[in-house]
Every structure is written in structure tokens, then in C-alpha cells.
Amino acid sequence: xxxxxxxxxxxxxxxxxxxxxxxxxxxxxxxxxxxxxxxxxxxxxxxxxxxxxxxxxxxxxxxxxxxxxxxxxxxxxxxxxxxxxxxxxxxxxxxxxxxxxxxxxxxxxxxxxxxxxxxxxxxxxxxxxxxxxxxxxxxxxxxxxxxxxxxxxxxxxxxxxxxxxxxxxxxxxxxxxxxxxxxxxxxxxxxxxxxxxxxxxxxxxxxxxxxxxxxxxxxxxxxxxxxxxxxxxxxxxxxxxxxxxxxxxxxxxxxxxxxxxxxxxxxxxxxxxxx
Amino acid sequence: xxxxxxxxxxxxxxxxxxxxxxxxxxxxxxxxxxxxxxxxxxxxxxxxxxxxxxxxxxxxxxxxxxxxxxxxxxxxxxxxxxxxxxxxxxxxxxxxxxxxxxxxxxxxxxxxxxxxxxxxxxxxxxxxxxxxxxxxxxxxxxxxxxxxxxxxxxxxxxxxxxxxxxxxxxxxxxxxxxxxxxxxxxxxxxxxxxxxxxxxxxxxxxxxxxxxxxxxxxxxxxxxxxxxxxxxxxxxxxxxxxxxxxxxxxxxxxxxx
Amino acid sequence: xxxxxxxxxxxxxxxxxxxxxxxxxxxxxxxxxxxxxxxxxxxxxxxxxxxxxxxxxxxxxxxxxxxxxxxxxxxxxxxxxxxxxxxxxxxxxxxxxxxxxxxxxxxxxxxxxxxxxxxxxxxxxxxxxxxxxxxxxxxxxxxxxxxxxxxxxxxxxxxxxxxxxxxxxxxxxxxxxxxxxxxxxxxxxxxxxxxxxxxxxxxxxxxxxxxxxxxxxxxxxxxxxxxxxxxxxxxxxxxxxxxxxxxxxxxxxxxxxxxxxxxxxxxxxxxxxxxxxxxxxxxxxxxxxxxxxxxxxxxxxxxxxxxxxxxxxxxxxxxxxxxxxxxxxxxxxxxxxxxxxxxxxxxxxxxxxxxxxxxxxxxxxxxxxxxxxxxxxxxxxxxxxxxxxxxxxxxxxxxxxxxxxxxx
Numbered sequence: 001x002x003x004x005x006x007x008x009x010x011x012x013x014x015x016x017x018x019x020x021x022x023x024x025x026x027x028x029x030x031x032x033x034x035x036x037x038x039x040x041x042x043x044x045x046x047x048x049x050x051x052x053x054x055x056x057x058x059x060x061x062x063x064x065x066x067x068x069x070x071x072x073x074x075x076x077x078x079x080x081x082x083x084x085x086x087x088x089x090x091x092x093x094x095x096x097x098x099x100x101x102x103x104x105x106x107x108x109x110x111x112x113x114x115x116x117x118x119x120x121x122x123x124x125x126x127x128x129x130x131x132x133x134x135x136x137x138x139x140x141x142x143x144x145x146x147x148x149x150x151x152x153x154x155x156x157x158x159x160x161x162x163x164x165x166x167x168x169x170x171x172x173x174x175x176x177x178x179x180x181x182x183x184x185x186x187x188x189x190x191x192x193x194x195x196x197x198x199x200x201x202x203x204x205x206x207x208x209x210x211x212x213x214x215x216x217x218x219x220x221x222x223x224x225x226x227x228x229x230x231x232x233x234x235x236x237x238x239x240x241x242x243x244x245x246x247x248x249x250x251x252x253x254x255x256x257x258x259x260x261x262x263x264x265x266x267x268x269x270x271x272x273x274x275x
Numbered sequence: 276x277x278x279x280x281x282x283x284x285x286x287x288x289x290x291x292x293x294x295x296x297x298x299x300x301x302x303x304x305x306x307x308x309x310x311x312x313x314x315x316x317x318x319x320x321x322x323x324x325x326x327x328x329x330x331x332x333x334x335x336x337x338x339x340x341x342x343x344x345x346x347x348x349x350x351x352x353x354x355x356x357x358x359x360x361x362x363x364x365x366x367x368x369x370x371x372x373x374x375x376x377x378x379x380x381x382x383x384x385x386x387x388x389x390x391x392x393x394x395x396x397x398x399x400x401x402x403x404x405x406x407x408x409x410x411x412x413x414x415x416x417x418x419x420x421x422x423x424x425x426x427x428x429x430x431x432x433x434x435x436x437x438x439x440x441x442x443x444x445x446x447x448x449x450x451x452x453x454x455x456x457x458x459x460x461x462x463x464x465x466x467x468x469x470x471x472x473x474x475x476x477x478x479x480x481x482x483x484x485x486x487x488x489x490x491x492x493x494x495x496x497x498x499x500x501x502x503x504x505x506x507x508x509x510x511x512x513x514x515x516x517x518x519x520x521x522x523x524x525x526x527x528x529x530x531x532x
Numbered sequence: 533x534x535x536x537x538x539x540x541x542x543x544x545x546x547x548x549x550x551x552x553x554x555x556x557x558x559x560x561x562x563x564x565x566x567x568x569x570x571x572x573x574x575x576x577x578x579x580x581x582x583x584x585x586x587x588x589x590x591x592x593x594x595x596x597x598x599x600x601x602x603x604x605x606x607x608x609x610x611x612x613x614x615x616x617x618x619x620x621x622x623x624x625x626x627x628x629x630x631x632x633x634x635x636x637x638x639x640x641x642x643x644x645x646x647x648x649x650x651x652x653x654x655x656x657x658x659x660x661x662x663x664x665x666x667x668x669x670x671x672x673x674x675x676x677x678x679x680x681x682x683x684x685x686x687x688x689x690x691x692x693x694x695x696x697x698x699x700x701x702x703x704x705x706x707x708x709x710x711x712x713x714x715x716x717x718x719x720x721x722x723x724x725x726x727x728x729x730x731x732x733x734x735x736x737x738x739x740x741x742x743x744x745x746x747x748x749x750x751x752x753x754x755x756x757x758x759x760x761x762x763x764x765x766x767x768x769x770x771x772x773x774x775x776x777x778x779x780x781x782x783x784x785x786x787x788x789x790x791x792x793x794x795x796x797x798x799x800x801x802x803x804x805x806x807x808x809x810x811x812x813x814x815x816x817x818x819x820x821x822x823x824x825x826x827x828x829x830x831x832x833x834x835x836x837x838x839x840x841x842x843x844x845x846x847x848x849x850x851x852x853x854x855x856x857x858x859x860x861x862x863x864x865x866x867x868x869x870x871x872x873x874x875x876x877x878x879x880x881x882x883x884x885x886x887x888x889x890x891x892x893x894x895x896x897x898x899x900x901x902x903x904x905x906x907x908x909x910x911x912x913x914x915x916x917x918x919x920x921x922x923x924x925x926x927x928x929x930x931x932x933x934x935x936x937x938x939x940x
Contacts, residue, residue, distance in 0.1 A: 002579055002607040010608035011617075013758045060821065060831075061687050061814075141818030143899035147838070149744060150737070150770075152690055155892050157904040160815035164903040173748045181835055181897030182821045228849070230593040231747070247752060248593070274849060408705060408712050423922050427880060429713045480614055492666060495711065499714055522881045523790050523911075525686075525782075 032095045032215015034258025039208035041265045042086045042201055048270035050079040050086075051226070056185040058117070064140050065117035065183060074185075075122050076205065077226050077273065085205020086268060088123045089234065090175055090191055090223040092198035093212065094251065100211035103196045109133045109165070112178075112190070114142055114158075119178060119188035123225070125198040126190065128171050135163040143181045146190060148172060155181075168192035174223055174231045189225060214258040222250050225272045236272055278347020290335035293329070306497040310482065310503070312475035314459035318383040342424045343414060389460070394473050398443040399434065404451030404464045407493030409484055426516050430499035433486060434476055434515070436508040438499050452488035455501060463488055470486060476503040534620060580613045580635075580649075582606070582659045585678060585739055586858040592747055601755050604741045605763060610735045613649075614659050616728075621764060621772045624731050631721075632728035648728045651714065660732030662839070663861060668709045673861055676839050677729060678736025679773070681895040684878050689891040689900055691781035692774050698726035700879075708875040731791050734771055741767040780814070783887050789907035790883075791915070800915065807916025810909055817889075817901045822868040827920055829870035837866040838895040874921030885914045899904055 030162025044050050046097050055071035066072055105127050113120045115137040126132065136158040145155040146166070153176075154166050168190075175189035191198060199207035211219060212243040222234040229235035244252035256262055299305050309318060317355045348354075401420055403410040411432050415424035420443075434440045446464040454461045458474045484499035504512070589599055611617030636646035644650065649658070655674040657664040662676035675682070684691035684701050702722050705713035714722060742756060745767055750756055756763075791803065811819045811827070824831040836844055840863040847853055847863070855862060869877075878884050878893075886902040889910045892900035901910065920926060 002604050005603045007608045010605055010758050014608070014619075014760050014764060016760060141821070141904065143818075143897075145897065145899065150740065151774075151828055151894075155689065155897075155899045157817050157899045157901045159817075159904045162904065173744070181832065181899065182818055184552045184832070184835055230591060232849075249747065321745075406710065409705075421606045421922070421927075429707070429716050491667075496712070498716060500829065520881055521793075523886070524785055524787070524883060 006252045020161055030235050032213060034212040034214040036258060036260040036262065037208065037210045037212040038212055038256065038262050038264060039206070040263055041205045041207070042089045043205055043265065043267050043269055044079045044084045044086055045269045046084065049106070051077045051273070053077065058185065061117065061140055061183065067116065072118070077257045080204050085201065085203065086224065087201055087203045087205065088218070088224065089201040089205070089207070090123055090125065090198065091201070091207055092125065092191065092193060092221055093195060094195055094221055095217045096195035096213060097216060098213050099195055105130060105196055105209045106150055111135060113137055114180070114186065117183045117186055117187060121188065123175060123189045123200045124191065125200055126192055127196050128168055128192050128194050131165050131167045132190065133163050133165055133213035134158055136160055141182070142180045143182055145181055146176055147186045148176045173221070174233070210253070212256060214260065217253055217255050219251050219253050222252065224273070234268065234272055236266070236268065238267065238269065240266055278343050282344035285343060286340045289320070289333045290350065293333065309457065309459060310476055310478040310480065311458035311460070312477055313388055317459040320382050320385055323381070327374065335406050337417060381401060390489065393471050394439050394441055396472065398441045400432065401443040401445065402453060403445050403447050405447035405487065406449065406451060406491050407497040409499040410447070410498070415517065424517070426513060426520060428516065432499060432501045433509055434501060434503055435509040436476050437505045438477045439473060441471060444472055445471050449490050450488045451486050451490045451497070454485045454487035455482065456483040456485065461487055479503045479505065544618070552894070580614060580658045583661065585661070585736070587842065587846055587860050590745055590858055592743055594743060594746060598746050598755065602739060603746055605742060605758065606735060606739060609738065609763070609768070610731070612674070616731065618799060619768060621769055622734055623772060623776060625727055628724045628727040629898070631724045644721070647724055651725065655710070660729065660736060663859060668861055671864070672709055673839070673864070674711070677733040678739065679838065680733050680737040681838055683893050683895055685894070686783060686887055687778050687781040688783060688895050692778040694778045694782065695730065697728050698722065698729055701709065702726060704879070706877045708877055730775060734775065737771045738768055741771065783890055785883070785886055786907050789911065791911045796809070803912045803915040804919045806909070807912035807914070810905065810913050811916055816904050822897070823871060826925070827871040829868040831868060832897070833867055834865050835897045836863060840864055840866065864939070871917050871920045871924070872926040882911070882914050882918065885917055886910055889913055
């Protein structure tokens with residue numbers, strides 16, 4: 001099936017000692033000067049309605065997880081009824097040539113808490129090097145199961161009122177899923193990045209990333225847990241998206257001028273999401 | 276093709292039949308070594324029946340060859356009509372029946388010894404046939420099965436030499452058959468039935484445990500090993516297995532555990 | 533035996549000449565049979581080939597030319613099922629791989645070759661993808677080595693198994709599953725098989741790394757750069773070093789917390805009682821939440837292990853997916869262990885159970901309790917779990933009645 005010539009070609013290429021090719025390639029990308037800001041909003045399509053929020057299947061510990069017998073709705077698709085803003089969209093810069101010192105996070109620890117059987121932060125970005133303090137503010141035990149790529153990950157029980165530290169060692173290209181196996185309806189996402197240029201949209205769909213490197217081409221990844229692209233990347237083919245060279249992997253490119261604040265408001269059609 | 280032509284070919288049947296049986300042992304195609312105290316009873320029965328049926332076989336085949344040679348009708352000969360011989364039919368019904376009854380009675384002792392005269396006492400181990408392995412469970416110090424000090428193993432059965440060994444056998448799922456070729460012992464294990472087998476090993480060594488009842492795709496490789504060793508070696512092995520089973524930390528040389 | 537027969541002279545059948553008739557029918561039939569056999573031809577099997585991870589390719593929407601390139605890179609780095617190639621950085625022993633690879637045959641000295649195909653491939657598949665011909669009939673499914681996740685090991689949760697762990701699985705089998713014990717194989721054959729499993733796992737992990745690299749780094753219309761910096765230093769070296777570091781990740785219980793070897797009955801019972809309380813403690817480990825209040829494994833029955841979860845997620849995202857076309861078995865839930873049976877898949881020693889509680893089980897929902905329970909508490913739970921099969925509640929009632937026939 002695989003031709004012997006190609007096999008021989010690849011084997012001889014691998015036998016060559018480090019040629020420094022990739023190092024050259026990285027340096028050819030031009031870097032600019034100055035810093036700029038990107039801010040914007042992700043809005044749900046005016047002409048369509050988003051998937052309604054379903055109640056979670058609380059199969060156990062109902063006294064803690066569904067107090068008063070009230071139904072708890074899922075957080076999979078949160079669209080603000082007034083602004084039509086989509087919450088929990090992750091927008092982040094894929095590679096940063098330089099980082100502004102004010103954007104570096106000061107906190108060594110970021111808190112990731114769970115209460116009433118819900119992870120309090122549904123999508124959390126962080127920088128590699130920080131430590132996640134996983135906390136359990138419930139009266140019952142949980143386990144926090146984080147699936148990172150390539151088999152790395154974490155799955156430990158957290159006693160009631162207790163907390164455990166976890167420090168991711170590598171960045172992830174897409175947010176990693178966090179579950180509780182004891183209460184399987186609990187889900188959240190953690191995104192460890194090597195650069196601090198990430199934002200998660202608020203409940204009104206707004207986001208803001210400050211002090212991005214200006215004067216060079218920046219590639220951003222966009223992700224939403226219900227997006228229909230591979231790995232839940234948000235793939236768009238609207239005209240606005242095409243102008244940003246939106247790729248089939250949910251990425252767009254732009255170049256910011258120094259001290260610019262670029263507005264980016266995008267309307268997302270319903271078919272960019274599953275279901 | 277005349278009768279004489281076919282008679283010649285038919286003569287090959289008894290000749291080859293006897294020749295292959297005689298040549299088998301020279302090529303190692305014969306019984307596995309018998310290392311049990313009572314396996315000889317089975318072997319003896321086998322030889323007895325082999326000789327008896329063998330003589331009858333050779334006799335009937337030679338008779339067939341003779342008749343085909345002598346009485347082949349020529350071409351376009353009219354057929355001779357006969358009603359058969361009532362006398363002959365009676366003879367060749369009574370004689371085989373008598374022979375079979377003789378064999379049935381002759382083997383009763385061997386059957387009783389192997390299947391009916393269960394020795395008293397508790398079993399040395401319980402062997403469970405399971406697709407596709409033999410799970411072994413020893414009762415441990417307290418002598419009782421299904422207590423916390425039981426010792427577990429898979430495909431590795433140890434028994435002491437020179438003593439009568441009683442095993443409880445059962446099946447975890449489907450039909451299997453617990454077969455010890457070197458002890459001339461075979462017992463189908465039927466799900467839901469608890470059965471016993473017993474034997475007295477006379478020589479030390481490692482021998483096969485195989486499955487003799489088609490139990491699924493892995494039946495061909497459902498093989499275990501029975502190790503016969505001296506009583507002191509057996510006790511030492513069992514004690515060592517118990518200690519390994521209780522381990523709370525790795526010790527040096529735990530490579531084999 | 534009395535048959536009444538009406539004799540018929542051959543001449544009485546009209547137009548019949550028995551001898552001539554036979555002479556015509558027989559050769560015709562014989563020639564027809566020979567023709568059919570010749571047309572069927574000799575039995576030519578195509579050589580066994582590694583298959584790609586179609587589910588991963590489909591989930592990531594990997595384009596066809598990249599899929600071809602990935603197959604070529606893997607063939608260059610790892611060879612074929614008949615002819616394995618060993619990347620020098622992997623630390624694999626190519627002689628052992630050659631004994632395991634290839635078709636099944638024995639040489640004049642009686643040494644067996646093609647050991648993987650002889651013993652393993654019919655369940656685990658030629659590619660080690662857990663989808664051999666027998667796999668569909670087994671519950672649980674045979675292990676797919678390609679994600680590099682292994683449950684049966686003595687190392688930390690995120691670490692790889694040691695070769696000793698792989699050998700132990702081969703020797704003892706896995707109780708309660710279809711994985712048999714290969715105890716009767718000579719130890720050099722077991723070494724060879726363990727090495728080949730590691731090789732297949734590394735190959736699968738490299739495939740995953742290549743797909744991830746393409747997704748992260750390669751622009752549309754371009755190919756993966758076939759240079760040592762990328763393929764070996766960036767992608768393969770971390771895989772090889774994970775395997776190498778497995779021995780450093782073996783979980784050894786703290787000596788100070790070990791239960792004594794000679795405990796009195798009273799001490800043991802006290803430990804079991806403590807373990808029972810911890811097992812049912814909803815604030816701490818919350819064991820009973822999944823294992824059930826009766827420890828029957830019925831507390832959480834609709835969760836998936838990592839191997840099946842990717843299939844379920846793919847099905848959720850692609851409603852019309854045809855799993856069979858993607859070479860994937862229907863996903864199954866994973867149930868927590870029924871602790872009353874006394875069947876332990878990883879070994880029944882207290883040490884083995886301690887490791888399960890300490891690290892959890894890689895690839896499954898079973899979490900590690902190392903942040904929640906102290907080592908002494910873990911040993912208490914171990915004592916409790918080991919006592920469970922002998923509790924009154926665990927004895928199957930039917931053993932007492934005459935439903936089970938005792939023969940002789």
C-alpha cells in the first residue's frame with residue numbers, strides 16, 4: 001500500500017541530524033511593534049432561535065444538587081435573551097511572538113470551584129505555569145476528571161470542603177473537558193495556554209483581549225462546546241467570516257495597528273452549532 | 276473392473292489398518308505416559324477392546340475380500356435370487372451381543388474406581404473451567420473453601436505425589452471437560468453441577484490439563500499445567516503463594532508475581 | 533436385515549445399458565469438479581496491513597492527502613506487520629519484534645515465529661486496535677493499544693505501564709475477562725509479546741501525535757514537514773520518554789503506613805470497620821456513590837471509559853455516523869466493579885487494591901483518592917473490600933439449596 005520509495009525517502013530524511021530548518025521557519029515570521037486591543041461580541045443569528053436549555057438529569061444526591069426539587073438547566077448553549085450574545089465562546093491567540101508585561105497573570109493560583117453539583121466556571125482559561133486550585137464547596141464528595149490530550153490528565157476525588165492543586169504542564173490547542181464521574185451531568189472546560197491572550201465571552205457575548213502584538217499577522221482560534229466543527233471549533237462561512245480568512249478549523253487571521261482597538265462583532269448562524 | 280481388481284484394493288484395508296496401529300507408537304503417536312496409580316485399568320480395557328475388535332475386524336475384512344474374489348459375477352450374468360439365511364442372521368446377532376455384554380460387565384470395576392468410589396475427605400482444590408482457562412482455588416490453612424484464606428491461581432495446579440488427590444470441578448459458564456491425559460482422567464464439567472475427580476499421582480513432573488469438550492473459539496488453547504511434587508515441596512509452594520497473595524509491598528525478586 | 537427384493541434383470545429396463553451409462557456420467561462429473569477446483573485457484577492471502585485510526589481521521593476531518601502522508605510516515609518509522617522497523621529513540625529490541633511479527637510458522641529448531649499473530653491478533657487486531665475478528669463477541673472489548681492508555685499497571689495514573697506490568701498481564705491473564713493467562717509460554721516468548729505490545733502502542737500514539745500536529749500546526753493545503761526536528765524530536769521523543777520513565781512512576785506505599793504482617797483478629801476487624809465507614813462516607817471518597825451502597829457496582833451504570841467515550845462523542849457530533857465503516861465497535865458503558873464477587877482484574881493482593889485506590893484506574897472513571905484519603909485510611913478500605921466476598925450478604929443463596937446438583 002505505502003510505496004517503498006516514500007518510505008525510503010522519509011527514513012533518509014529522519015536519519016539526517018537536526019538541520020535547523022524549523023528554527024529558520026519560525027524566524028521568517030515578521031514581528032511588528034506596538035500593542036493593540038481586540039474586543040467584540042458573538043451574537044446568535046437573529047433569524048433563528050438557539051437550542052432551548054434542557055434540565056439536567058440529577059440522578060443522585062438530589063438534596064444537594066437539586067435543592068427544593070427545582071430543575072437545574074444545562075449550560076451548554078447560553079444565549080442572552082436581550083442582546084443575543086453567546087456566552088462561553090473561547091477566543092484565543094494561537095501563537096504569540098511577544099507578550100506585554102501587563103498581560104502576564106500575577107496570580108499563581110486560579111480557583112476552580114464546584115457547588116451544588118455545578119462547576120462554577122464553565123469555561124476557564126489559564127496560563128501554563130499557574131496552578132489550578134480545584135475546590136469542592138459542596139457537602140458531598142466529588143471527583144474531578146480532566147482529560148488533557150495525549151493521555152495526560154487528572155482524576156482525583158475531592159472531599160467536601162477540601163481542595164487539590166493541579167498544574168498543567170503543556171498548553172492545549174482546544175479546551176480540555178472536565179467532568180465529575182460521580183455526578184455525570186457536571187461538565188466544564190479548562191484551557192491551559194502558553195500565552196495569556198485568551199478570552200471567554202461573558203453572558204452578553206462580549207470579550208476583550210488587550211495588548212496584543214500589533215503590526216503582525218495574528219491567528220485566533222474560536223471554540224464553543226456545541227460548535228459543529230472538528231473538535232468543537234466554531235467554523236463559519238458567512239461573508240464577515242470570509243473577510244477574516246476564517247478556516248475550516250475555526251481560526252481567523254487579522255493584523256492590528258499599534259494602539260488600535262479593533263471591534264469584532266460576528267453573527268453566528270444556527271448551523272454553526274450542532275443539533 | 277473385475278471382482279479380483281476390487282478384492283485387491285479391499286485387502287489393503289485390513290493391511291493398512293493393522294500397519295498404522297502397529298507403527299503409531301514408533302512415531303510417538305500413542306498413549307501419553309501414564310503416571311497415575313489406576314490409569315493402567317483404563318489402558319488395559321483399551322487394549323482388551325482393541326484386540327477383540329481388531330481380531331473381529333481382520334476376520335470380517337478377510338471374509339469380505341474372499342467373497343469378492345470368489346463370487347464376483349461375470350458380465351451379463353443373471354442374478355441369483357435368495358431370501359438370505361435366517362440361521363446366519365441369528366448367529367451374527369447373538370455373538371456380538373454377547374461380546375458387548377461381556378465388555379460391559381468387564382469394565383464395571385474400572386468405572387466404579389474412577390467415577391463412583393469417591394474417597395472421603397475434603398477436596399484438595401477446586402478447579403473451575405472458564406472460557407478459556409482453568410481457575411484453581413485451594414482452601415488454605417483452615418481447610419475450608421470460600422473463606423478469606425483461600426489461595427487462587429490460574430492454569431497452574433499443584434498436587435502432592437503418592438497421595439490420593441480429590442478435586443472438586445465445576446464450570447463457570449459453558450460445558451468444558453477436565454482432562455488429565457497422563458492420569459487417564461476425564462470429567463465433563465456441566466454448569467450447575469458440582470462434581471469430583473480423584474487420582475493418585477505416582478511420579479513427579481509437569482503434565483497437561485486440557486479441555487476435552489468444545490467450549491467456544493478458544494477451546495483449542497484451553498490448556499493448563501498440573502505439577503506433581505513431593506508433599507514438602509507442595510506445602511512450601513502453597514505457603515509461598517499465600518504469602519505472595521497477601522503482599523502489601525513489592526519485595527526483591529517479585530519479577531514473577 | 534430381512535429385505536425383500538424384486539430382482540430385475542438389467543435387460544428389463546428399457547434402453548438401459550448400465551455399464552455404458554456409468555462410463556458417461558462419471559467422467560463428466562469428474563471433469564466438472566476438477567474445473568471448479570482449478571477456477572477457485574490457490575489460497576492467496578494478501579499480506580496483513582496496519583489499518584489507520586479512521587475514527588480519529590473522521591473526527592478531525594483530516595484530508596485524504598494528509599491521511600496518506602501519515603500512513604507513509606508511520607510505515608517509515610515503524611515498518612509493516614511482517615517487517616517491523618524500530619525508531620532508534622524508542623529503546624525497542626528489534627530482534628524481539630521480529631519474533632513477534634510476521635506470519636505464524638516454526639523453524640527447524642522448533643522456535644515459533646509470528647507470536648503476536650499466533651496468540652494475540654485475533655482479539656487485539658493486527659494493528660493492536662482491539663478490533664480483531666473475535667473482538668465483537670467479547671465483553672469487555674479487548675484493549676486498543678493505540679491511545680497508549682493501560683489499566684493494568686503498578687504506575688501512577690498518567691504514566692505508562694512498565695514491561696513487568698505487561699508481562700504480568702500476559703502471565704496471569706485478567707480474571708473476569710476473556711484475556712487468558714499465557715503462563716505456560718516460555719518467558720522469552722512472553723518478553724517478545726510484551727515488547728510488541730509496546731511497539732504497537734508507540735505506533736498508535738505516534739499516529740495520534742501526527743494528527744494532532746496537523747490539526748495544530750499545519751496550514752491548509754500543506755503537508756506535515758518530514759524533518760527530524762518535527763517527527764522525532766517534537767512528536768516521537770515525548771512518547772518514547774514516557775515509556776522509559778514508567779519504572780520511575782511505580783507506586784510504592786509508604787512503609788510507615790503499611791499494615792502489620794501479624795495483625796490480631798481484633799485489629800483486622802477494627803480496620804475493616806473503619807474501611808466500611810470510609811467506603812460509605814459521602815463527604816470524602818464517596819465510594820458507594822459509584823460502587824453502590826451494597827458494593828454491587830450499581831451506583832453509576834451509564835458512564836463510559838476513555839476508549840468508548842471517543843466513540844460516543846463522535847456519535848453525538850455526527851448523528852448519521854456509520855460506525856462499522858469507521859472500523860469501530862458499538863460503544864459500551866463501563867460499570868463500576870461489583871466488589872462482592874471476589875474477582876479482581878488487576879490482582880488480588882492488598883498491594884494491588886491499594887494501588888487502585890491510590891491512583892484510580894487509567895482511562896476509566898475510577899478516580900485517585902490520594903488527595904482525600906491518607907494511606908492508613910486506604911489500607912482500611914482495602915481490608916474492607918477484601919472482606920466483602922465473605923460477608924453473609926455476598927454468599928449466593930442458591931449454593932445452600934439443592935438446585936446445584938452434587939454428583940456422586
